[in-house]
Amino acid sequence: MTRILSVTAALLLAACSDSDSPNSAPTASADTAEPRSGALLYRQYCVNCHGSGAAGAPQVGKDHRLYWSHEVEEEGFDTLVQEAIHGINAMPPRGNCYDCTDEEVRQAVLYMLQLSAAK
Ligand code: HEC
Numbered sequence: 001m002t003r004i005l006s007v008t009a010a011l012l013l014a015a016c017s018d019s020d021s022p023n024s025a026p027t028a029s030a031d032t033a034e035p036r037s038g039a040l041l042y043r044q045y046c047v048n049c050h051g052s053g054a055a056g057a058p059q060v061g062k063d064h065r066l067y068w069s070h071e072v073e074e075e076g077f078d079t080l081v082q083e084a085i086h087g088i089n090a091m092p093p094r095g096n097c098y099d100c101t102d103e104e105v106r107q108a109v110l111y112m113l114q115l116s117a118a119k
Helices: 004-026 038-050 062-075 077-086 103-113
Strands: none
Touching: 038 103, 062 077, 062 103, 077 103
């Protein structure tokens, strides 16, 4: 008889700790909504082509300042961002960062221009 009681107690305890878990649900999802920095995205995606000039991509860096300054002057920053988002010729949409938001692509373009010291 005592034995059955203690089993029931154990089951009750188990049920108790189960019903606790919804309260301690992880709240990590708030973090993933943070936009990633342009520097991070550049190193993860854009550098593959723009670091080396692979696929005919215009290279990034101070040596290429004139190219990028000219692009900004001729096309404007917003147009460059639009081209990066939608792709142009061998430039893939969003630089292959499929889950990048428009704002994240914009930050990556900004970072590329900063690396190139473009005006
Ligand atoms: C698969 C190679 C590749 C990757 C990855 C890539 N690009 Fe490009 N990108 C290109 C090529 C090629 C061009 C030149 C396109 C053209 O004008 O013909 C280009 C051009 C550009 C231009 C200039 C467009 C213009 O008007 O000249 C911008 C801005 C740009 N890329 C941004 C980015 C950003 C930001 C990323 C990362 C999120 C990225 N690219 C990733 C290949 C790449």
